[in-house]
Amino acid sequence: MKDLNQFKFRGKRGEKNLLIITLYPVDYDNFLSRIALQNIDAIARDYDYDGWIISSICPLKDLRKLNSVQFIHPVIIYYRITMLKNLLSEKDINIRDVWLAWGDGVENENRQYLKAAIGHLYGTLLEFDLRYWCISRTRRANPRDASPETLRGIIPEIEPPTLVKFDFQHYVQRRELELKPRITIQ
Incomplete structure:
Protein backbone atom coordinates (compact mmCIF):
# COMPACT_ATOMS: atom_id res chain seq x y z
CA MET A 1 0.00 0.00 0.00
CA LYS A 2 1.20 3.50 -0.75
CA ASP A 3 2.31 5.77 2.06
CA LEU A 4 -0.78 7.73 3.14
CA ASN A 5 1.45 10.57 4.35
CA GLN A 6 2.58 11.30 0.79
CA PHE A 7 0.30 12.46 -1.99
CA LYS A 8 1.46 13.71 -5.36
CA PHE A 9 -0.31 16.25 -7.47
CA ARG A 10 0.63 16.72 -11.10
CA GLY A 11 1.32 20.03 -12.70
CA LYS A 12 3.75 22.90 -12.89
CA ARG A 13 4.20 24.99 -9.76
CA GLY A 14 4.38 28.75 -10.11
CA GLU A 15 3.80 31.98 -8.21
CA LYS A 16 0.16 32.18 -9.37
CA ASN A 17 -1.38 28.71 -9.73
CA LEU A 18 -4.59 27.50 -11.32
CA LEU A 19 -6.12 24.39 -9.75
CA ILE A 20 -7.84 22.09 -12.25
CA ILE A 21 -10.25 19.49 -10.86
CA THR A 22 -11.22 16.71 -13.26
CA LEU A 23 -13.16 13.49 -12.84
CA TYR A 24 -10.59 11.03 -14.18
CA PRO A 25 -6.82 10.99 -13.75
CA VAL A 26 -4.42 12.07 -16.46
CA ASP A 27 -2.31 9.22 -17.79
CA TYR A 28 1.05 10.54 -18.98
CA ASP A 29 1.52 7.42 -21.10
CA ASN A 30 -1.63 8.15 -23.06
CA PHE A 31 -1.30 10.35 -26.15
CA LEU A 32 -4.67 12.09 -25.68
CA SER A 33 -3.85 12.82 -22.03
CA ARG A 34 -0.56 14.44 -23.03
CA ILE A 35 -2.44 16.64 -25.51
CA ALA A 36 -4.94 17.54 -22.75
CA LEU A 37 -2.03 18.60 -20.53
CA GLN A 38 -0.61 20.75 -23.32
CA ASN A 39 -4.05 22.34 -23.73
CA ILE A 40 -4.28 23.00 -19.99
CA ASP A 41 -0.82 24.57 -19.98
CA ALA A 42 -1.72 26.82 -22.94
CA ILE A 43 -5.00 27.93 -21.36
CA ALA A 44 -3.29 28.63 -18.03
CA ARG A 45 -0.66 30.78 -19.78
CA ASP A 46 -3.37 32.66 -21.69
CA TYR A 47 -4.88 33.66 -18.35
CA ASP A 48 -1.54 34.71 -16.82
CA TYR A 49 -1.05 31.70 -14.56
CA ASP A 50 2.57 30.69 -14.41
CA GLY A 51 1.65 27.42 -12.72
CA TRP A 52 -1.15 24.90 -12.63
CA ILE A 53 -1.97 21.86 -10.56
CA ILE A 54 -4.32 19.13 -11.72
CA SER A 55 -6.18 16.68 -9.55
CA SER A 56 -8.86 14.14 -10.30
CA ILE A 57 -11.77 13.29 -8.04
CA CYS A 58 -11.57 9.65 -9.01
CA PRO A 59 -8.17 7.94 -9.15
CA LEU A 60 -9.25 5.02 -11.34
CA LYS A 61 -8.10 4.95 -14.95
CA ASP A 62 -10.15 1.87 -15.87
CA LEU A 63 -13.68 3.23 -16.27
CA ARG A 64 -15.18 -0.28 -16.08
CA LYS A 65 -14.10 -0.45 -12.45
CA LEU A 66 -16.08 2.71 -11.73
CA ASN A 67 -19.34 0.89 -12.46
CA SER A 68 -18.75 -1.70 -9.77
CA VAL A 69 -20.20 -0.44 -6.53
CA GLN A 70 -17.42 -1.08 -4.06
CA PHE A 71 -17.10 0.54 -0.69
CA ILE A 72 -13.49 1.51 -1.37
CA HIS A 73 -14.32 3.87 -4.26
CA PRO A 74 -16.09 6.52 -2.11
CA VAL A 75 -13.43 6.17 0.58
CA ILE A 76 -10.64 6.83 -1.93
CA ILE A 77 -12.55 9.78 -3.37
CA TYR A 78 -13.06 11.36 0.07
CA TYR A 79 -9.37 10.85 0.79
CA ARG A 80 -8.52 12.71 -2.43
CA ILE A 81 -10.85 15.57 -1.47
CA THR A 82 -9.07 15.77 1.89
CA MET A 83 -5.73 15.96 0.09
CA LEU A 84 -7.09 18.85 -2.02
CA LYS A 85 -8.04 20.62 1.21
CA ASN A 86 -4.51 20.09 2.51
CA LEU A 87 -3.06 21.48 -0.72
CA LEU A 88 -5.19 24.61 -0.48
CA SER A 89 -4.16 25.04 3.16
CA GLU A 90 -0.48 25.30 2.21
CA LYS A 91 0.69 28.88 2.78
CA ASP A 92 3.32 28.90 0.03
CA ILE A 93 1.02 27.68 -2.77
CA ASN A 94 -0.97 30.56 -4.21
CA ILE A 95 -4.31 29.20 -5.51
CA ARG A 96 -7.33 31.47 -5.83
CA ASP A 97 -8.90 30.10 -9.00
CA VAL A 98 -10.28 26.63 -9.68
CA TRP A 99 -11.08 25.30 -13.13
CA LEU A 100 -13.77 22.62 -12.78
CA ALA A 101 -13.75 20.05 -15.59
CA TRP A 102 -15.57 16.78 -15.00
CA GLY A 103 -18.13 16.49 -17.79
CA ASP A 104 -21.18 14.23 -17.71
CA GLY A 105 -19.37 11.23 -16.22
CA VAL A 106 -20.85 12.10 -12.82
CA GLU A 107 -24.38 11.60 -14.18
CA ASN A 108 -23.99 7.85 -14.77
CA GLU A 109 -26.60 5.89 -12.77
CA ASN A 110 -23.99 3.28 -11.80
CA ARG A 111 -21.72 5.95 -10.29
CA GLN A 112 -23.96 7.91 -7.93
CA TYR A 113 -21.07 8.14 -5.47
CA LEU A 114 -19.31 10.44 -7.97
CA LYS A 115 -22.23 12.86 -7.98
CA ALA A 116 -22.27 12.79 -4.16
CA ALA A 117 -18.51 13.45 -4.17
CA ILE A 118 -19.11 16.71 -6.08
CA GLY A 119 -21.28 17.93 -3.20
CA HIS A 120 -18.62 16.92 -0.68
CA LEU A 121 -15.96 18.62 -2.78
CA TYR A 122 -17.94 21.86 -2.74
CA GLY A 123 -18.54 21.54 1.01
CA THR A 124 -14.79 21.17 1.55
CA LEU A 125 -13.84 24.05 -0.75
CA LEU A 126 -16.21 26.44 1.04
CA GLU A 127 -13.47 27.00 3.64
CA PHE A 128 -11.38 28.81 1.04
CA ASP A 129 -11.90 32.05 -0.85
CA PRO A 143 -18.49 21.81 -16.38
CA ARG A 144 -16.98 20.46 -19.59
CA ASP A 145 -13.86 18.35 -19.28
CA ALA A 146 -10.45 19.31 -20.63
CA SER A 147 -10.01 16.41 -23.03
CA PRO A 148 -8.65 17.02 -26.53
CA GLU A 149 -11.99 15.91 -27.96
CA THR A 150 -13.64 18.72 -26.02
CA LEU A 151 -11.06 21.40 -26.66
CA ARG A 152 -10.27 20.30 -30.24
CA GLY A 153 -6.61 20.92 -29.53
CA ILE A 154 -5.06 24.32 -29.12
CA ILE A 155 -3.25 25.24 -32.27
CA PRO A 156 -2.56 28.74 -33.61
CA GLU A 157 -5.40 28.65 -36.15
CA ILE A 158 -8.05 27.90 -33.51
CA GLU A 159 -9.09 30.37 -30.83
CA PRO A 160 -8.42 28.85 -27.40
CA PRO A 161 -11.44 28.20 -25.17
CA THR A 162 -12.52 30.93 -22.79
CA LEU A 163 -12.76 30.37 -19.06
CA VAL A 164 -16.19 31.45 -17.85
CA LYS A 165 -17.43 31.85 -14.29
CA PHE A 166 -19.07 28.75 -12.86
CA ASP A 167 -21.67 29.11 -10.12
CA PHE A 168 -20.67 26.07 -8.06
CA GLN A 169 -23.13 26.91 -5.29
CA HIS A 170 -26.09 26.96 -7.69
CA TYR A 171 -24.87 23.75 -9.33
CA VAL A 172 -24.79 21.91 -5.99
CA GLN A 173 -28.11 23.34 -4.77
CA ARG A 174 -29.90 22.57 -8.03
CA ARG A 175 -28.85 18.91 -7.76
CA GLU A 176 -29.65 18.85 -4.02
CA LEU A 177 -26.23 17.44 -3.19
CA GLU A 178 -25.17 17.05 0.42
CA LEU A 179 -22.07 18.97 1.46
CA LYS A 180 -20.82 16.38 3.95
CA PRO A 181 -20.88 12.58 3.95
CA ARG A 182 -23.76 11.06 5.86
CA ILE A 183 -22.53 9.19 8.92
CA THR A 184 -24.55 6.47 10.59
CA ILE A 185 -23.82 4.37 13.66
CA GLN A 186 -25.35 0.93 13.81
Missing part, protein backbone atom coordinates in the same frame (compact mmCIF):
# COMPACT_ATOMS: atom_id res chain seq x y z
CA LEU A 130 -11.93 30.61 -4.35
CA ARG A 131 -13.30 31.58 -7.74
CA TYR A 132 -14.68 28.82 -9.95
CA TRP A 133 -14.33 28.59 -13.72
CA CYS A 134 -15.13 26.20 -16.54
CA ILE A 135 -14.56 26.28 -20.30
CA SER A 136 -18.23 25.65 -21.03
CA ARG A 137 -21.05 23.42 -19.87
CA THR A 138 -22.41 20.15 -21.17
CA ARG A 139 -26.08 19.66 -22.02
CA ARG A 140 -26.56 18.49 -18.43
CA ALA A 141 -24.93 21.71 -17.13
CA ASN A 142 -21.78 19.97 -15.91
Whole structure:
Protein backbone atom coordinates (compact mmCIF):
# COMPACT_ATOMS: atom_id res chain seq x y z
CA MET A 1 0.00 0.00 0.00
CA LYS A 2 1.20 3.50 -0.75
CA ASP A 3 2.31 5.77 2.06
CA LEU A 4 -0.78 7.73 3.14
CA ASN A 5 1.45 10.57 4.35
CA GLN A 6 2.58 11.30 0.79
CA PHE A 7 0.30 12.46 -1.99
CA LYS A 8 1.46 13.71 -5.36
CA PHE A 9 -0.31 16.25 -7.47
CA ARG A 10 0.63 16.72 -11.10
CA GLY A 11 1.32 20.03 -12.70
CA LYS A 12 3.75 22.90 -12.89
CA ARG A 13 4.20 24.99 -9.76
CA GLY A 14 4.38 28.75 -10.11
CA GLU A 15 3.80 31.98 -8.21
CA LYS A 16 0.16 32.18 -9.37
CA ASN A 17 -1.38 28.71 -9.73
CA LEU A 18 -4.59 27.50 -11.32
CA LEU A 19 -6.12 24.39 -9.75
CA ILE A 20 -7.84 22.09 -12.25
CA ILE A 21 -10.25 19.49 -10.86
CA THR A 22 -11.22 16.71 -13.26
CA LEU A 23 -13.16 13.49 -12.84
CA TYR A 24 -10.59 11.03 -14.18
CA PRO A 25 -6.82 10.99 -13.75
CA VAL A 26 -4.42 12.07 -16.46
CA ASP A 27 -2.31 9.22 -17.79
CA TYR A 28 1.05 10.54 -18.98
CA ASP A 29 1.52 7.42 -21.10
CA ASN A 30 -1.63 8.15 -23.06
CA PHE A 31 -1.30 10.35 -26.15
CA LEU A 32 -4.67 12.09 -25.68
CA SER A 33 -3.85 12.82 -22.03
CA ARG A 34 -0.56 14.44 -23.03
CA ILE A 35 -2.44 16.64 -25.51
CA ALA A 36 -4.94 17.54 -22.75
CA LEU A 37 -2.03 18.60 -20.53
CA GLN A 38 -0.61 20.75 -23.32
CA ASN A 39 -4.05 22.34 -23.73
CA ILE A 40 -4.28 23.00 -19.99
CA ASP A 41 -0.82 24.57 -19.98
CA ALA A 42 -1.72 26.82 -22.94
CA ILE A 43 -5.00 27.93 -21.36
CA ALA A 44 -3.29 28.63 -18.03
CA ARG A 45 -0.66 30.78 -19.78
CA ASP A 46 -3.37 32.66 -21.69
CA TYR A 47 -4.88 33.66 -18.35
CA ASP A 48 -1.54 34.71 -16.82
CA TYR A 49 -1.05 31.70 -14.56
CA ASP A 50 2.57 30.69 -14.41
CA GLY A 51 1.65 27.42 -12.72
CA TRP A 52 -1.15 24.90 -12.63
CA ILE A 53 -1.97 21.86 -10.56
CA ILE A 54 -4.32 19.13 -11.72
CA SER A 55 -6.18 16.68 -9.55
CA SER A 56 -8.86 14.14 -10.30
CA ILE A 57 -11.77 13.29 -8.04
CA CYS A 58 -11.57 9.65 -9.01
CA PRO A 59 -8.17 7.94 -9.15
CA LEU A 60 -9.25 5.02 -11.34
CA LYS A 61 -8.10 4.95 -14.95
CA ASP A 62 -10.15 1.87 -15.87
CA LEU A 63 -13.68 3.23 -16.27
CA ARG A 64 -15.18 -0.28 -16.08
CA LYS A 65 -14.10 -0.45 -12.45
CA LEU A 66 -16.08 2.71 -11.73
CA ASN A 67 -19.34 0.89 -12.46
CA SER A 68 -18.75 -1.70 -9.77
CA VAL A 69 -20.20 -0.44 -6.53
CA GLN A 70 -17.42 -1.08 -4.06
CA PHE A 71 -17.10 0.54 -0.69
CA ILE A 72 -13.49 1.51 -1.37
CA HIS A 73 -14.32 3.87 -4.26
CA PRO A 74 -16.09 6.52 -2.11
CA VAL A 75 -13.43 6.17 0.58
CA ILE A 76 -10.64 6.83 -1.93
CA ILE A 77 -12.55 9.78 -3.37
CA TYR A 78 -13.06 11.36 0.07
CA TYR A 79 -9.37 10.85 0.79
CA ARG A 80 -8.52 12.71 -2.43
CA ILE A 81 -10.85 15.57 -1.47
CA THR A 82 -9.07 15.77 1.89
CA MET A 83 -5.73 15.96 0.09
CA LEU A 84 -7.09 18.85 -2.02
CA LYS A 85 -8.04 20.62 1.21
CA ASN A 86 -4.51 20.09 2.51
CA LEU A 87 -3.06 21.48 -0.72
CA LEU A 88 -5.19 24.61 -0.48
CA SER A 89 -4.16 25.04 3.16
CA GLU A 90 -0.48 25.30 2.21
CA LYS A 91 0.69 28.88 2.78
CA ASP A 92 3.32 28.90 0.03
CA ILE A 93 1.02 27.68 -2.77
CA ASN A 94 -0.97 30.56 -4.21
CA ILE A 95 -4.31 29.20 -5.51
CA ARG A 96 -7.33 31.47 -5.83
CA ASP A 97 -8.90 30.10 -9.00
CA VAL A 98 -10.28 26.63 -9.68
CA TRP A 99 -11.08 25.30 -13.13
CA LEU A 100 -13.77 22.62 -12.78
CA ALA A 101 -13.75 20.05 -15.59
CA TRP A 102 -15.57 16.78 -15.00
CA GLY A 103 -18.13 16.49 -17.79
CA ASP A 104 -21.18 14.23 -17.71
CA GLY A 105 -19.37 11.23 -16.22
CA VAL A 106 -20.85 12.10 -12.82
CA GLU A 107 -24.38 11.60 -14.18
CA ASN A 108 -23.99 7.85 -14.77
CA GLU A 109 -26.60 5.89 -12.77
CA ASN A 110 -23.99 3.28 -11.80
CA ARG A 111 -21.72 5.95 -10.29
CA GLN A 112 -23.96 7.91 -7.93
CA TYR A 113 -21.07 8.14 -5.47
CA LEU A 114 -19.31 10.44 -7.97
CA LYS A 115 -22.23 12.86 -7.98
CA ALA A 116 -22.27 12.79 -4.16
CA ALA A 117 -18.51 13.45 -4.17
CA ILE A 118 -19.11 16.71 -6.08
CA GLY A 119 -21.28 17.93 -3.20
CA HIS A 120 -18.62 16.92 -0.68
CA LEU A 121 -15.96 18.62 -2.78
CA TYR A 122 -17.94 21.86 -2.74
CA GLY A 123 -18.54 21.54 1.01
CA THR A 124 -14.79 21.17 1.55
CA LEU A 125 -13.84 24.05 -0.75
CA LEU A 126 -16.21 26.44 1.04
CA GLU A 127 -13.47 27.00 3.64
CA PHE A 128 -11.38 28.81 1.04
CA ASP A 129 -11.90 32.05 -0.85
CA LEU A 130 -11.93 30.61 -4.35
CA ARG A 131 -13.30 31.58 -7.74
CA TYR A 132 -14.68 28.82 -9.95
CA TRP A 133 -14.33 28.59 -13.72
CA CYS A 134 -15.13 26.20 -16.54
CA ILE A 135 -14.56 26.28 -20.30
CA SER A 136 -18.23 25.65 -21.03
CA ARG A 137 -21.05 23.42 -19.87
CA THR A 138 -22.41 20.15 -21.17
CA ARG A 139 -26.08 19.66 -22.02
CA ARG A 140 -26.56 18.49 -18.43
CA ALA A 141 -24.93 21.71 -17.13
CA ASN A 142 -21.78 19.97 -15.91
CA PRO A 143 -18.49 21.81 -16.38
CA ARG A 144 -16.98 20.46 -19.59
CA ASP A 145 -13.86 18.35 -19.28
CA ALA A 146 -10.45 19.31 -20.63
CA SER A 147 -10.01 16.41 -23.03
CA PRO A 148 -8.65 17.02 -26.53
CA GLU A 149 -11.99 15.91 -27.96
CA THR A 150 -13.64 18.72 -26.02
CA LEU A 151 -11.06 21.40 -26.66
CA ARG A 152 -10.27 20.30 -30.24
CA GLY A 153 -6.61 20.92 -29.53
CA ILE A 154 -5.06 24.32 -29.12
CA ILE A 155 -3.25 25.24 -32.27
CA PRO A 156 -2.56 28.74 -33.61
CA GLU A 157 -5.40 28.65 -36.15
CA ILE A 158 -8.05 27.90 -33.51
CA GLU A 159 -9.09 30.37 -30.83
CA PRO A 160 -8.42 28.85 -27.40
CA PRO A 161 -11.44 28.20 -25.17
CA THR A 162 -12.52 30.93 -22.79
CA LEU A 163 -12.76 30.37 -19.06
CA VAL A 164 -16.19 31.45 -17.85
CA LYS A 165 -17.43 31.85 -14.29
CA PHE A 166 -19.07 28.75 -12.86
CA ASP A 167 -21.67 29.11 -10.12
CA PHE A 168 -20.67 26.07 -8.06
CA GLN A 169 -23.13 26.91 -5.29
CA HIS A 170 -26.09 26.96 -7.69
CA TYR A 171 -24.87 23.75 -9.33
CA VAL A 172 -24.79 21.91 -5.99
CA GLN A 173 -28.11 23.34 -4.77
CA ARG A 174 -29.90 22.57 -8.03
CA ARG A 175 -28.85 18.91 -7.76
CA GLU A 176 -29.65 18.85 -4.02
CA LEU A 177 -26.23 17.44 -3.19
CA GLU A 178 -25.17 17.05 0.42
CA LEU A 179 -22.07 18.97 1.46
CA LYS A 180 -20.82 16.38 3.95
CA PRO A 181 -20.88 12.58 3.95
CA ARG A 182 -23.76 11.06 5.86
CA ILE A 183 -22.53 9.19 8.92
CA THR A 184 -24.55 6.47 10.59
CA ILE A 185 -23.82 4.37 13.66
CA GLN A 186 -25.35 0.93 13.81
